[in-house]
Amino acid sequence: MRVCVLLLIMFLAAQLSFAEENTRYPIIPKPVKLIPKEGYFNISWQTKIVVKDTDGQIQKAVAFFRETIKTAGGFELKQVASAKKGSIIFQQDQSVENEEGYKLEIDKKNILLKYKTAKGAFLAIQTIRQFLPLQHETHAKTLQIPAVIIEDYPRFSYRGTMLDVARYYFPVEFVKKYIDLLAFYKINTFHIHLNDDQGWRIEIKKYPKLQEIAAWRKETVVGHRTDKPKVYDGKKHGGFYTQQELKDIVAYADARFITVIPEIDIPGHSQALLAAYPHLGCRDTTYEVSTDWGVHKEILCPKEETFQFLEDVFNEVITIFPGKYIHIGGDEVPKDRWKESDFCQQLIKKLNLKDEHELQSYFIQRVDKFLNSKGKAIIGWDEILEGGLAPNATVMSWRGEKGGIAAAKLGHNVIMSPNAFMYLDFYQTEGRRKAEPLANANYLPLEKVYSYNPVSKSLSKDEAKYILGPQANVWTEYIPTPAQAELMTFPRLCAMAEVGWTALERKDYNDFLNRLNTNVKYLESKKVNFARYNLRK
Ligand code: TNX
Secondary structure, X not given: OHHHHHHHHHHHHHHHHHHHHHHHOOOOOOOOEEEEEEEEEXXXXXXXEEEOOOOHHHHHHHHHHHXXXXXXXXXXXXXXXXXXXXXXXXXXXXXXXXXXXXXXXXXXXXXXXXXXXXXXXXXXXXXXXXXXXXXXXXXXXXXXEEEEEEEEOOXXXXXXXXXXXXXOOOOHHHHHHHHHHHHHOOOOEEEEEOEEOOEEOEOOOXXXXXXXXXXXXXXXXXXXXXXXXXXEOOOOEEOOEOHHHHHHHHHHXXXXXXXXXXXXXXXXXXXXXXXXXXXXXXXXXXXOOOXXXXXXXXXXXXXXXXXXXXXXXXXXXXXXXXXXXXXXXXXXXXXXXXXXXXXHHHHHHHOOOOOHHHHHHHHHHHHHHHHHHOOXXXXXEHHHHOOOOOOOXXXXXXXXXHHHHHHHHOOOOEEEOOHHHHEOOEEOOOOHHHOOOOOEEEEOOHHHHHHOOOOOOOOOHHHXXXXXXXXXXXXXXXXXXXXXXXXXXXXXXXXXXXXXHOOHHHOOHHHHHHHHHHHHHHHHHOOOOOOOOXXXX
């Protein structure tokens, strides 16, 4: 009996200390190893940053740290080359193995931050940022950082988020705020969906009608696309980013060690493009920028002029986005127009292709070849598997995991983004329409996002290596404003961040919710309109 009581007391004490740990160390995503310690390190205006490393990337990470402290404490930290008591020491360390790995040793006297590369140093800074006093970044005089030892590295090298700026245009300032939040949660890739049937959002100097015509639609359908009768708002929507604005966005992301992947979605989702340049379609007709949602039949025609046009477009795209990957879409390509077209039918014969699927594969492979010749690699939605995969293509699996699994078995890299787990345009509550603003029809609560494992059991160990990581997608048909984009993204993106970072055996939904409750105070301080539906009461 006594033993039982003792055990019960020990159990309760352990629960209590776990709970305390979660408020004291509310880090998302959960680190690989965390040893709690007593006391705090106080960052004040007298604290020095010690960095011997003169490497430009490290200096970039340190600059971000100093900026963070300035926002949080209102003071600027001096940077020196040798150690003193009361310092924050950045140190390259052989014992850190992962490119993005880091170790943090925080005690009353110092913060020691060890890294292999600047990426790891930057991610360690994000952990410190999550430790900042919970009134977060509101000019406290000293910033208390809890003592701790952390060893950390990610499960996956790719942790991505896509924002669809084509269905609705989002201001540059919002895109930057969004990127900063990705950095806070150690997400390292921002995929920006730049065109769709309803709008074209990237300035292409050679083709001004993309800005004049394709960037604007005369109105938008009101309510869900299946509602009847259809009602339209009668308001013009649109906008585009200048190349300079996009370069600013890329630089802003780069300062946060985030790669931006631009998507130009072809040959489907091209009605806006066709409204500007109708001769790139298969029919002798004109088009208007779509005012409705859903899969559209108006696709690009695989003519020489079309390929020339796309090469011109991509030539400009690659001057803005220095990353290795260009996303070429490839999703939802109804074949009706190609079936009706004499040109396409003759081309199929001439090229000795079996059908329109192989024609689609031919289309993608031509673009793939061109981009490869420019030193770029393509990513496409899983439809690019149909009719044969381009040699160096990475597959983004969205219609479940099937495409991703098939691609990994063929030895292609894969990003897992199955809609049932990773589509943040879906409802997040059981009651759906009652509690939430209008959204896409499906249901994806926080816990389900959290439960996702990007490596399917059907993959062997070797095949699993092709899974680069997970990505959450924010499609915006029903997300017309930044505030609503925030509502749909957070905190579900926090769950996705942990899916991408934290080892399976360390994941625990209850523990995540405990940390989240404290962690969202940061979102509050940044005036992020996050959803509270699935948080603890
Ligand atoms: C499918 S995912 C699409 C998008 C829609 C989304 C809505 C993908 C490659 N295509 O065009 O916005 O569903 O959830």
